[in-house]
Amino acid sequence: MRLLRVIPTVLRQILRSPIRSGLTIVGIAVAMFLFVVVEAMREGVHTATQVQAGDTTLVVYRENRFCPFSSRLPQFYGDRIEQLDGVTDVVPMQIHVSNCRASLDVVTFRGVPRDDFNTAVTGETQIIGGTVDHWQSRGDAAIVGEALAARRGLRVGDRFSAAGLTVYVAGILNTDHPQDRNIAWVHLPFLQEAARRGGTGALVTQFNVLVDDPKQLEAIASDIDALFTHDEHPTATRPERAFVGRAARDIVDLVDFAGVLAWGALAAVFALIANAIVLAVRDRVRDHAVLQTLGFTGPLIGWMVMLEGVIIGLVGGLLGAAAALTTVRVGNFSLTMEGLNMEIAGGWTAPLLGVAAALTLGFLAGVVPAIRLARRDIAASFRAV
Amino acid sequence: MALIECRQLTRTYRRGNEEITPLRDLDLDIESGGFVALMGPSGSGKTxxxxLLAGIDRPTAGTLSVAGKPVHNLPRRALANWRSAHVGYIFQLYNLIPVLTAYENVELPLLLQSLSRSERHDRVATALEAVGIEDRHEHYPRQLSGGQEQxxxxxxxxxxxxxxxxxxxxTGDLDRQSATSVMELLAQLNSEQGRTIVMVTHDPRTTEWADTxxxxxxxxxVEQAVGSERP
Known part of the structure; x- marks a missing residue:
């Protein structure tokens, strides 16, 4: 119970040293903001690029092409792919982007046949505004991913322009599939015409192929590529997430490197808390000797010091994580490259990881000073004053 | 039996290669309810x-018993617990915790005891009233005079x-008026509440409140003066 009864005293020590505590907490919050944002980026990239056991989607692209402007495949390839064993659906897709470079705000248009919208979008989906029927009824209609709609402030009935196209928003799509949250789905002929790729029914950027057995993903990919290996337009077929990972390899590498920054942020948090604790302990040599004289045991004083580190770490961690989560959620950022989206994850994993890390580092930063204090002799403390 | 019994109490420590013995083979009995003043030149072993009496330091040799309980050989943790229950220590420089109010400073030792918040409140209020400073309970040490801090x-x-x-x-850090006031308070605690007090002092004037x-x-x-024997 003594451990609990001293908690208010520890809180008073923190609150009544506002400059030291405030600066330390702000420093931790800034570092933790950086850590959580980087982790959210890493999580988003991981989700978008790591092949899952249950994945059933293949992407057929032009061999040795990774940009939607350079991948051109005849649309009739779709009929041949559809005849392969294990293939359940083939969706020809035209892709048009507002910016081919890596960016945080790219609009990606995906053109799909009028009747293939429900096949083209995968995972758990829900139209939260407008209807698919409404989209099917208008040639210039677009169903917009929720993240793109939030970022651009789009609502059903709005018109918006990007990449030289002007479309009408016929619906807003909510989906658990990160690739689809930043997409504007339009009609394939509309996009082919608007993108001036030779008119309706000629060329597409890629095919999305659905297979019935996830275990056959690689085998069917090989069958597709074998089908066109001697054709004028040979293909490269990969599971969708592997395709994203390869096409956006520069971003993946960059984000992996950013992981170093996350570790750096954690090191900064540790250094800040440790510095605050060491200074506090040094300032309070006399106070701690007085507490010992009053009957506080060394371990109890050590506990108070450790608790101070934990509380400062926790508060800084919570502030930084909350700021990062708010920024990521309000901003609805996604990393886009070559028309492929990797959403910066706005889930709870990165913030919780950040808070847990700050808590742990606060504990670790306080341990050594706490142990040294616990062993310190009272008379030696008074002599040191 | 005396409340405090010291037998052959010795404290030796090393400073570099030099061995220093500030206290050597001291035999001393202090009765319950006594008010003892310890005097002597610097380095004579008073502090x-x-x-040693407070359990802050340990004797190198000899024995120390308080209320019949040997404390010279208590383990560190047990000694801390004994201190919290049996010793009240008053410093020359007050040594209040600067970020805590007067009330919170007085409450500190009670955090080590199994008392409810209201019990702690009652005890703190009683103690502050006993020293005549209940109206300053929300003040921080920096907002108090030296006499009030003490x-x-x-x-x-x-x-x-x-x-x-x-x-x-x-009273070492106080003006004469405050010093007199503090000494009167200690004498009152001794005479009215029967508290046993042992006080180190350099000031002969303060010894007039002590009985030994x-x-x-x-x-x-080297010298012990009791009651009427005192100069």
Whole structure:
């Protein structure tokens, strides 16, 4: 119970040293903001690029092409792919982007046949505004991913322009599939015409192929590529997430490197808390000797010091994580490259990881000073004053 | 049986290659309810003796018993617990915790006891009232005068109702008026509440409130004046 009864005293020590505590907490919050944002980026990239056991989607692209402007495949390839064993659906897709470079705000248009919208979008989906029927009824209609709609402030009935196209928003799509949250789905002929790729029914950027057995993903990919290996337009077929990972390899590498920054942020948090604790302990040599004289045991004083580190770490961690989560959620950022989206994850994993890390580092930063204090002799403390 | 019994009490420590013995083979009995003043030149062993009585320091040799309980060989943790229950310590420089109010400073020793918040409140209020500073309970040490700070420190020392009250030059940092006021307060605690007080002092004037004056020199007791024997 003594451990609990001293908690208010520890809180008073923190609150009544506002400059030291405030600066330390702000420093931790800034570092933790950086850590959580980087982790959210890493999580988003991981989700978008790591092949899952249950994945059933293949992407057929032009061999040795990774940009939607350079991948051109005849649309009739779709009929041949559809005849392969294990293939359940083939969706020809035209892709048009507002910016081919890596960016945080790219609009990606995906053109799909009028009747293939429900096949083209995968995972758990829900139209939260407008209807698919409404989209099917208008040639210039677009169903917009929720993240793109939030970022651009789009609502059903709005018109918006990007990449030289002007479309009408016929619906807003909510989906658990990160690739689809930043997409504007339009009609394939509309996009082919608007993108001036030779008119309706000629060329597409890629095919999305659905297979019935996830275990056959690689085998069917090989069958597709074998089908066109001697054709004028040979293909490269990969599971969708592997395709994203390869096409956006520069971003993946960059984000992996950013992981170093996350570790750096954690090191900064540790250094800040440790510095605050060491200074506090040094300032309070006399106070701690007085507490010992009053009957506080060394371990109890050590506990108070450790608790101070934990509380400062926790508060800084919570502030930084909350700021990062708010920024990521309000901003609805996604990393886009070559028309492929990797959403910066706005889930709870990165913030919780950040808070847990700050808590742990606060504990670790306080341990050594706490142990040294616990062993310190009272008379030696008074002599040191 | 005396409340405090010291037998052949010796404290030796090393400073570099030099061995220093500030207290040597001290035999001393202090009765319950006594008010003892320890005097002597610097380095005579007064503060060393006070620290040994308080359980802050340990004797190198000899025995120390308080209320019949040997404390010289208590393990560190047990010694801390014994201190919290039996010792009230008053410092020359008050040593209040600067970020805590007068009330919170006085409450500190009670956090070690199994008391409810309201019980702690009652005890703190009683102690602050006893030292006449209840109207300053929300003040921080920096907002108090030296005399007021020392009164808060005395309240902190008596709030646990300790067996012995130890004071290390309690008036050493105060002007004459405040010093007199603090000494009167200690004398009142001794006479009205029967508290046993052992006080280190350099100031002969403060010894007039004590019933026994002990003179130490080079770690040995050289003179003991009790009651009417006092100069």
């Amino acid at each position: 060393t003796l006070l620290n 009164r808060v420190a005395i309240a902190r020392a008596i709030v646990t109702e300790p067996t012995i009250l130890l004071a290390d030059e309690p 004056v002990l003179h130490l020199e080079k770690g040995r007791l």
